[in-house]
Amino acid sequence: xxxxxxxxxxxxxxxxxxxxxxxxxxxxxxxxxxxxxxxxxxxxxxxxxxxxxxxxxxxxxxxxxxxxxxxxxxxxxxxxxxxxxxxxxxxxxxxxxxxxxxxxxxxxxxxxxxxxxxxxxxxxxxxxxxxxxxxxxxxxxxxxxxxxxxxxxxxxxxxxxxxxxxxxxxxxxxxxxxxxxxxxxxxxxxxxxxxxxxxxxxxxxxxxxxxxxxxxxxxxxxxxxxxxxxxxxxxxxxxxxxxxxxxxxxxxxxxxxxxxxxxxxxxxxxxxxxxxxxxxxxxxxxxxxxxxxxxxxxxxxxxxxxxxxxxxxxxxxxxxxxxxxxxxxxxxxxxxxxxxxxxxxxxxxxxxxxxxxxxxxxxxxxxx
Numbered sequence: 001x002x003x004x005x006x007x008x009x010x011x012x013x014x015x016x017x018x019x020x021x022x023x024x025x026x027x028x029x030x031x032x033x034x035x036x037x038x039x040x041x042x043x044x045x046x047x048x049x050x051x052x053x054x055x056x057x058x059x060x061x062x063x064x065x066x067x068x069x070x071x072x073x074x075x076x077x078x079x080x081x082x083x084x085x086x087x088x089x090x091x092x093x094x095x096x097x098x099x100x101x102x103x104x105x106x107x108x109x110x111x112x113x114x115x116x117x118x119x120x121x122x123x124x125x126x127x128x129x130x131x132x133x134x135x136x137x138x139x140x141x142x143x144x145x146x147x148x149x150x151x152x153x154x155x156x157x158x159x160x161x162x163x164x165x166x167x168x169x170x171x172x173x174x175x176x177x178x179x180x181x182x183x184x185x186x187x188x189x190x191x192x193x194x195x196x197x198x199x200x201x202x203x204x205x206x207x208x209x210x211x212x213x214x215x216x217x218x219x220x221x222x223x224x225x226x227x228x229x230x231x232x233x234x235x236x237x238x239x240x241x242x243x244x245x246x247x248x249x250x251x252x253x254x255x256x257x258x259x260x261x262x263x264x265x266x267x268x269x270x271x272x273x274x275x276x277x278x279x280x281x282x283x284x285x286x287x288x289x290x291x292x293x294x295x296x297x298x299x300x301x302x303x304x305x306x307x308x309x310x311x312x313x314x315x316x317x318x319x320x321x322x323x324x325x326x327x328x329x330x331x332x333x334x335x336x337x338x339x340x341x342x343x344x345x346x347x348x349x350x351x352x353x354x355x356x357x358x359x360x361x362x363x364x365x366x367x368x
Contacts, residue, residue, distance in 0.1 A: 002305055004068050004137050004295070006208040009218050011141035015203060015288055016222035018148050019196040020051075021230060023100045023285035024336070026107060026251060026278050027329075028193070029234045031337050033247045036186025038175035040243070043186030044234060048227035050187070051194040055223050057352045059216040061359035062201050070201040071296040077358040085351055086300070090293055092344045093197050094315060097289055098322025099340065100192075101125060102332045104282050105323060111254055112275065122323045126316045128283050133290035134309050137206060140291055147280050154277040155229075158257050159236055165259065166239040191341040193230060194223075195348075197289035202296060250329050290315055 007015075021028075029040065036043045067073035074082035105121040113121075132143060204215040237252045246252045257274045290312055298308040326332040 004206050006206045007137055007141040007203065009207055009210060009214070011145050012203060012207045012215065013218045013222050014144050014148050015141055016196065016200060016219050017226055018144055018281065018284045019199040019288045019292075020223065021193045021226040022148075022151075022281040023097070023289075024103075024192050025230070025233065025281070026253065027103060027333065028230060028253075029237055030247060030249060030252060031189045031192075031333065032186045032234075033238070033243055035189045035337075036182045037247075038243060039179055039183045040186055040234070040238075041172065041174035042178065042183045043190060044231065046183065046187045047190040047194070048223070048230075051227070052220055052223050054194075054348060054352050055200060055219050056216060057356050058200055059204065059212055059219060061355045062205060063212040064359040064363050067299065068205070069292075069296040069299045070198045071300040073201065073205075074355070077355055077362065083300075086296065089198065089344075089347055089351065090296075092340060092347060093195065093289055093293060094318050095322060096192060096195055096336065096340050096344070097286055098319040099326060099332045099336050100282070101286065101319050102323035102326040103329055103336075104278070106329045106332065107251055107254070108275075110329075111251065118323075122320055125279070125283055125286070126319055129286045129290055130312050130316045132283070132287040133294060133312050137203065137291070137295075140287065144284055144288070148284060151277045151281045151284075152229075154273050158274050159232060162236060162240070162256055162259075165256065166236065168242050169239050171238050171242050172235050188341050188345060189337045190230075191345045191348075192336050193226075195344050197292045198296065199288055199292050202292050250333075286319075 029044075032040045032043055032047075061077070062070075062073055065073035065076050067075065071082060071086050074086060078085060101122055104125070105118045108121045109116060109118045132140060135143075200215075200219050204212065204219065207215055207218075233253065236256065237246050240256055241249070241252060249255055253274065293315060294308050294311045297303070297311050298305075301307075303311070326335065
């Protein structure tokens, strides 16, 4: 395996941020509202806190290991058993990415281009992701560094224009009667937002001139920033539509931004701007996941670069198959929320805590 080029701290921050939330933000917050109702705010707060705790734990064990990727670092902790552990997580990532690709293509087909076959959207996005993911880490980081701030800027602009429609701010407040079961279901239903494809451990070791304690702070800052974004979307959707209306819409943000007209901005149909931003965000999100997974497998199997490109094509082909067999938004959403989210949360907690415990155990054995 060829050496992986290094990146800057800011690039690592942006790549971490785009590896979470960005892929599924267009169906947010309908999933958490449908599970938790008025208690959704509590579920969101728990979700952000849990994501930050797990990211903090994920940056504790890599300094005690060696390797160019997470799979390489897992060798000293898990030995042969790193393979079933890693492949289980990889399967979840591929399923999630394929389901999100299906959901986005359904959004484009239903809301904007009903006469265009969905395959056109899925194939176009997949080809672009394949091309970007075949590049080096430095090239990918520069691509994210250029495009992701534009995506965030476009979103914040449209959010600012939409604040005039925020007519029901009291609906944002959580219920005074806390119900643990709905909050728990809502918390689990948010987990697809935080599945970052092991980017932090894989890319964190290639940040120039820094330590893992500094990497930890940048990673936590990225999670906190995206936490702010999902809170902002929740406030905008629930404050504008109310929880009862928001839960009935598959893509509530599309409804809100589509109401922006030339009277509220200096451009015609500014709501289309969010679609352009979301297309870019999804491509970056999928590309980062594809690069991380292919790089891990390349190191694990000791492959040359040309074989990593074959891996990328195989994974992208699996995305297309998954998207093809998820014909409706309801089917894809149920796969994400009912199947992937609970399993991914369980696997993430198990692997993260186990890695920390094993690293401490190995470190203590070496000192004896």
